[in-house]
Amino acid sequence: MRLVSDEEHSAARAFLVSGMVWMAIGTTFGLIGGIALAAPDAIRNVPWLVFGRVRPVHVNLVAVGFVPMVLIGAGLYLVPTLLRTRLYGERLAHVGIWLYNAALAIGAIELARGHTQAREYAELTWIPDVLIVGAFVALIISFGGTLARRQEPLLYVSVWYFGAALAVTAALYPLGNAMWNPSTGAVTGVLDAILLWFYGHNVVGLLLTPLALCAAYYLVPAITRAPLYSHTLSMIGFWSLLGFYTHIGGHHLLQAPIPVWLKVISVIDSVMMMIPVLVVLVNLWLTARGRFGDLFASVPGKFVLLGTINYLIVGVQGPLQSLPAVQRVTHFTQWTIAHAHLAVLGFTGMIALGALYYALPRVTGKLVWSERLANTQFWFVFLSVTAFMLVLTGAGLAQGHAWINGETVYRTVPMLSPYMMVRALFGVMLVLAAYLGLYNVLMTIYRGKPVAVEAAEGSVRKPATA
Amino acid sequence: MRMTPALVLVGSVVIFTASVFAVIVVPWQTMAHQPSAAWRELSADELAGRKLYIANGCTYCHSQFVRTQDWDLGMERISQPGDYLGLSPHLLGTTRTGPDLAQQGGEHPDDWHVAHLVSPRFTRPQSLMPRFEFLGQENIRLLIAYLQGMGGRDADQRVQRQQEWKARAVAAYNAGADENVKWLHDNVPEGWRPLPTPYPATEPSLQRGAKVYQDFCIGCHGPVGDGQGPAAPYLNPPPLNFTTLRRNLVDGKYIGGILYYQIMNGITGTAMPYFKHELESAKIWDVSNFIAANFIGFDDSNTEPAGIDASYEPLRTQKPASGRWRDHGKGDAP
Ligand code: HEM
Ligand code: HEM
Numbered sequence: 052m053r054l055v056s057d058e059e060h061s062a063a064r065a066f067l068v069s070g071m072v073w074m075a076i077g078t079t080f081g082l083i084g085g086i087a088l089a090a091p092d093a094i095r096n097v098p099w100l101v102f103g104r105v106r107p108v109h110v111n112l113v114a115v116g117f118v119p120m121v122l123i124g125a126g127l128y129l130v131p132t133l134l135r136t137r138l139y140g141e142r143l144a145h146v147g148i149w150l151y152n153a154a155l156a157i158g159a160i161e162l163a164r165g166h167t168q169a170r171e172y173a174e175l176t177w178i179p180d181v182l183i184v185g186a187f188v189a190l191i192i193s194f195g196g197t198l199a200r201r202q203e204p205l206l207y208v209s210v211w212y213f214g215a216a217l218a219v220t221a222a223l224y225p226l227g228n229a230m231w232n233p234s235t236g237a238v239t240g241v242l243d244a245i246l247l248w249f250y251g252h253n254v255v256g257l258l259l260t261p262l263a264l265c266a267a268y269y270l271v272p273a274i275t276r277a278p279l280y281s282h283t284l285s286m287i288g289f290w291s292l293l294g295f296y297t298h299i300g301g302h303h304l305l306q307a308p309i310p311v312w313l314k315v316i317s318v319i320d321s322v323m324m325m326i327p328v329l330v331v332l333v334n335l336w337l338t339a340r341g342r343f344g345d346l347f348a349s350v351p352g353k354f355v356l357l358g359t360i361n362y363l364i365v366g367v368q369g370p371l372q373s374l375p376a377v378q379r380v381t382h383f384t385q386w387t388i389a390h391a392h393l394a395v396l397g398f399t400g401m402i403a404l405g406a407l408y409y410a411l412p413r414v415t416g417k418l419v420w421s422e423r424l425a426n427t428q429f430w431f432v433f434l435s436v437t438a439f440m441l442v443l444t445g446a447g448l449a450q451g452h453a454w455i456n457g458e459t460v461y462r463t464v465p466m467l468s469p470y471m472m473v474r475a476l477f478g479v480m481l482v483l484a485a486y487l488g489l490y491n492v493l494m495t496i497y498r499g500k501p502v503a504v505e506a507a508e509g510s511v512r513k514p515a516t517a
Numbered sequence: 518m519r520m521t522p523a524l525v526l527v528g529s530v531v532i533f534t535a536s537v538f539a540v541i542v543v544p545w546q547t548m549a550h551q552p553s554a555a556w557r558e559l560s561a562d563e564l565a566g567r568k569l570y571i572a573n574g575c576t577y578c579h580s581q582f583v584r585t586q587d588w589d590l591g592m593e594r595i596s597q598p599g600d601y602l603g604l605s606p607h608l609l610g611t612t613r614t615g616p617d618l619a620q621q622g623g624e625h626p627d628d629w630h631v632a633h634l635v636s637p638r639f640t641r642p643q644s645l646m647p648r649f650e651f652l653g654q655e656n657i658r659l660l661i662a663y664l665q666g667m668g669g670r671d672a673d674q675r676v677q678r679q680q681e682w683k684a685r686a687v688a689a690y691n692a693g694a695d696e697n698v699k700w701l702h703d704n705v706p707e708g709w710r711p712l713p714t715p716y717p718a719t720e721p722s723l724q725r726g727a728k729v730y731q732d733f734c735i736g737c738h739g740p741v742g743d744g745q746g747p748a749a750p751y752l753n754p755p756p757l758n759f760t761t762l763r764r765n766l767v768d769g770k771y772i773g774g775i776l777y778y779q780i781m782n783g784i785t786g787t788a789m790p791y792f793k794h795e796l797e798s799a800k801i802w803d804v805s806n807f808i809a810a811n812f813i814g815f816d817d818s819n820t821e822p823a824g825i826d827a828s829y830e831p832l833r834t835q836k837p838a839s840g841r842w843r844d845h846g847k848g849d850a851p
Contacts, residue, residue: 088614088645092638096651103574103647165572170606198522206520214522215529222533226541237606241598242545244607249540257533286518293529297536306584307609308598310544379586383613450613457590459795460616465643465732467614 055145059137060414062144062193066124067407067414068496069152070117071489076159077112078478078485080105085478089471099163107174108162114172114259115183116155118399122262123190125406126213128414129269130194133210135203139196140189147189154182168228168236170243172251177233180224187221208268208285212261215293219257223250245309248300255394256296263362263399264288264331266406267355271335273409274352275345280337284330292327295320302373306382314375321373328366335359350425354405357433361397364440365390380455385470386447389440396481397436404432404488411492417499424491431484438477446470553599555669566663569656570608573649579618580610581667591794593620593671600669615646621667623675626683629788630661632737632751639736639748640788682786690754697754698765705778710767712774716799716830717819717842718806726807729800737788742812752788759812766815773817776805810843818842 056062086093087102094100131138138144158179161167167174175183194217198210227250228236229243237243272279279285301309301317336359339346346352368390372381381387408425412418419425446467453463518524559567570576582596596619601607625633629640634657637644652660665676689700702710716722730738737756739746744758766772780801783791792801809816819833819842826832837844 087647091645091647092636095648098651101573101647101649101651103577104572106574106577167571167574168606169571169574169576169608171611206522206525211520211525214525218526218529219533222530226537232605235605239603239605239607240550240601241607241609242548243605244609245544246541247607249537286520290528293532297532298540300540303611304609306586307582308596308600310548313540313544316540383580383611385612387611454590454613455586460613461641461643462795464614464645467645 055142055149057141059141060128062138062141062148063124063127063410063414064496065145065148066120066127066151067411068124068492069148070120070122070124070403071407071485071492073112073116073120073155075482075485075489077109077117078482080109080112082475082478082482084109085471085475089468089475098165104163104165104167107167107171108159110172111162111174112155112159113400114254114395115175118259118395118403119262120151121403121407122259122266122399124414125266125403125410126209126262127193128410129266129406130210130213131197133203133207133269134197134201136197136201138193139200140193143189144193147186147193150182150186150189154179154186157182170237170247170251172254173228173236173247175228177228177230177236180228180230180236184221184224184230187217187224191217191221208279208289209265211289212265212268215289216258216261216265219253219293223253223257226250227253241307241309244304244307245300245313248303249298250300252300252303253297255399256292259395259399260292260296263358263402264292266402266409267331267335267359270351270355270402270405270409271338271346271359274349274355275339275342277338277342280334284334288327288331288334291323291330295323295327299324299373305373305375305378318373318375322370325366325370328362328369332359332363332366350419350422350429351405351407351409353426353429354401354408354432357429358398358400358402358405361393361401361436365394365398368393380451381447382451383454384447384450385443385467386451389443389447392436392439392443396432397440401432401436404428407488407492411495412499412502415496415499416501417495418502420491420494420499424487428484428487428491431480431487435477435481435484439474439481442470442473442477446474548598550602551599552602553597553669555594555671556599556602557669557673558603559666560662562659562662563666564663566659566661566666567604567608569652569660570663571606573652575618576608576610577612578610578614578646579616580613581608581617581619582610583617583619587617592617615644618664618667620672622665622672623668623677623679625790626679626786626788627661627665628752629790630664631657632748632788634660635751636747639746639751640790641733642736643732679786682784684786686754686784686786694758694761695765698757698762701757701779701784702765702775704784705775709774709778711771711822712777713770713817713820713823714773714777714802714805714809715819715823716802716806716827717836717845718810718816719831719845720843720847722803722806722818723810723843725800726803726805727811729796729804730807733792733795734804742808748788754787756788759808760814762813763815770817770820772809772813772815773802773805776808777801780804810841816842 083100084102084105127138127144158175161176162174166176168176194214229238238246299317299321301313302321305314346356371377372390408419449466450463583592583594585595588595633640634649636648637646666672689697735746737746737748738744738759742759744756746756749755781793783789806816806818823833831845
């Protein structure tokens with residue numbers, strides 16, 4: 052294997068494998084954090100395993116590593132296929148993957164050593180930041196070149212989302228990480244909080260969400276062999292996502308001392324976020340109407356179907372928890388952690404895994420090593436993310452209501468313990484799922500049976516109106 | 518509408534730029550970047566401590582702002598934008614697995630923090646917070662400097678109060694055990710001292726008290742009330758040894774009111790925290806009964822002077838022949 056291969060699909064493959072490796076490592080750190088909250092003295096006085104350091108390692112490896120990398124990997128296969136050409140600059144995309152992996156490896160070690168910018172989702176320090184921006188620039192060039200030499204004049208929705216995600220992130224990342232201040236990676240005072248949450252919410256809204264929708268818009272029609280329901284809805288969904296998501300970061304700071312007008316804007320447009328969510332889901336589900344069975348019958352389809360269902364829950368929960376009356380109870384509690392797992396894992400993560408199992412045979416030319424293992428992974432992920440959601444939401448409501456009743460935080464600490472135990476238990480299941488997935492991917496690459504993909508499954512049917 | 522690459526790119530960039538302008542540039546230009554009355558510059562030690570706070574992810578469990586609704590519930594001062602002037606990065610926080618720290622300065626004396634950071638369960642038996650012993654003495658000192666500065670000028674006043682009383686408490690402790698207790702009790706307001714515990718030290722009351730003791734007090738005062746809990750080596754003055762209190766009774770009585778007052782109010786300058794926010798009065802009386810009956814070996818509960826009998830407790834006249842309220846309801850078997 053060469054470091055910077057020019058073989059077709061080799062970059063996509065590298066992204067998929069890397070993403071799965073980070074999922075395994077990242078969830079392991081999540082579990083260490085989960086154990087710390089259930090049994091704080093289980094691991095003691097190991098500096099790099101202390102909760103406050105493990106947590107950012109976990110969050111960055113899963114939310115900046117696993118999910119976007121797997122989705123980019125899938126995109127590097129889907130987008131050229133949709134454009135009926137080869138990926139431009141396969142080598143360049145490989146440079147991208149090396150930069151990305153180096154950023155995460157250096158970043159994780161730095162975080163474990165306590166070198167952090169301490170801003171949620173922007174913890175990585177300056178050097179990893181530069182590497183990540185480099186990776187995105189490489190990917191943008193590769194994507195741009197692919198567009199330029201496309202054989203297909205019309206751009207399908209997936210391509211819009213993929214392009215927008217890359218372009219916006221390349222601008223957002225340096226801005227949100229205040230990269231002009233290498234020593235802190237931050238601006239000062241309350242403005243820093245405003246900048247951070249502008250960034251933080253756009254990482255999930257303009258990187259993870261569009262990448263996941265890129266995959267979903269491809270997989271749903273492809274697996275159900277049905278044309279996309281509506282081009283108009285696709286457009287409304289796309290532009291309203293960009294229009295509303297970009298400026299609602301203030302809903303993370305509703306109770307903090309920031310200007311009131313910022314809060315008002317963020318609440319109103321958080322509620323409006325129902326539009327992009329529902330429009331996309333209506334479009335996807337009407338595409339699959341009458342054929343949900345087909346979706347559920349295939350492993351990628353299953354993941355994507357559940358991913359879209361979780362998107363619905365997230366898209367109702369999100370606007371709800373943006374209302375000041377609701378945040379009065381839920382803010383600062385485990386409720387938000389439940390939302391975060393349901394969104395990042397249940398929605399984008401599950402679609403990423405669906406896209407992985409769809410793209411894997413196509414980029415390796417091998418059948419997925421074990422369908423049964425993949426199916427097991429699906430059920431593990433589905434069960435544990437559902438359990439996370441229920442347990443953490445319960446814990447959050449208990450905390451929030453107790454505080455409103457005047458209980459001090461210390462009095463509510465013991466209350467958390469049963470919830471934290473159950474979460475840690477399901478965390479084990481989730482970690483297992485991550486390793487099963489990684490194993491399956493590696494076995495597919497090294498031991499999988501060759502397959503003629505086009506013959507076996509046919510290519511995507513072109514959406515009727517695109 | 519036909520979606521061309523140019524449209525997607527230009528559209529995304531225009532929307533993104535407009536948003537940056539509206540929600541970043543406009544606040545930056547229009548917010549008043551003025552210090553609040555409590556704001557002050559951080560010292561070199563405090564800044565070094567802040568770096569440790571950042572490096573060890575304290576921010577993932579602790580917020581640093583008091584909300585309007587926290588104020589409704591008894592926190593002292595709602596945070597203002599001017600409190601955070603010049604601080605980078607911000608550490609407002611999004612999760613309160615632990616309590617808010619915006620006004621932490623002066624809440625506890627330094628020795629409490631040392632014991633707490635070495636192992637939070639020493640001072641707070643049910644805490645979830647990780648141990649930070651690995652930081653080493655010097656770093657713990659810097660971290661505490663930062664914690665004591667939280668709240669700016671308001672905190673400085675509280676810290677000064679802690680230091681003044683610390684000097685007196687240490688002097689009293691060094692003067693000997695009985696002198697120390699005399700000093701402690703002299704500082705309890707006159708009206709509280711002759712007050713007996715109004716509620717009898719029945720078995721249920723003692724059991725409830727035991728639970729409170731385990732959840733809040735045991736790390737300092739120890740399982741047998743001798744002040745030898747695991748936190749003791751870090752504290753000066755060390756936690757009180759309750760078992761000696763018997764010889765400090767006045768006229769062979771007076772203890773309930775003193776215990777109640779000390780637990781409610783804490784003893785500023787010593788590691789003894791105030792519990793008025795965490796324990797309702799019934800719980801304070803119960804834990805007072807528990808300490809009195811188990812460690813001091815004397816309780817004045819439900820004795821004169823007393824007011825109207827409580828509706829649900831045994832009457833004063835029903836004291837068991839054994840003289841111990843805990844035998845109440847067990848029948849007066851010989
Ligand atoms: C790929 C799967 C996962 C994803 C995408 C994921 C994502 C996240 C995200 C985004 C956060 C930040 C939450 C916030 O700040 O609101 C988080 C926090 C956390 N996650 Fe995960 N997670 C995953 C798996 C796990 C697993 C297996 C565990 C094991 C128990 C776990 C335990 C935790 C813990 C303990 C926190 C910190 C919560 C707190 O501060 O109270 N996660 N995770
Ligand atoms: C659809 C509209 C959505 C709305 C209106 C929304 C709203 C919110 C709000 C108000 C919070 C802050 C809660 C609090 O701190 O009290 C939050 C947190 C969060 N959301 Fe969403 N959300 C939406 C969708 C999503 C999606 C699609 C994702 C991920 C792909 C996501 C990921 C997160 C994460 C990771 C956090 C935790 C941030 C933290 O660390 O505090 N959300 N969301």
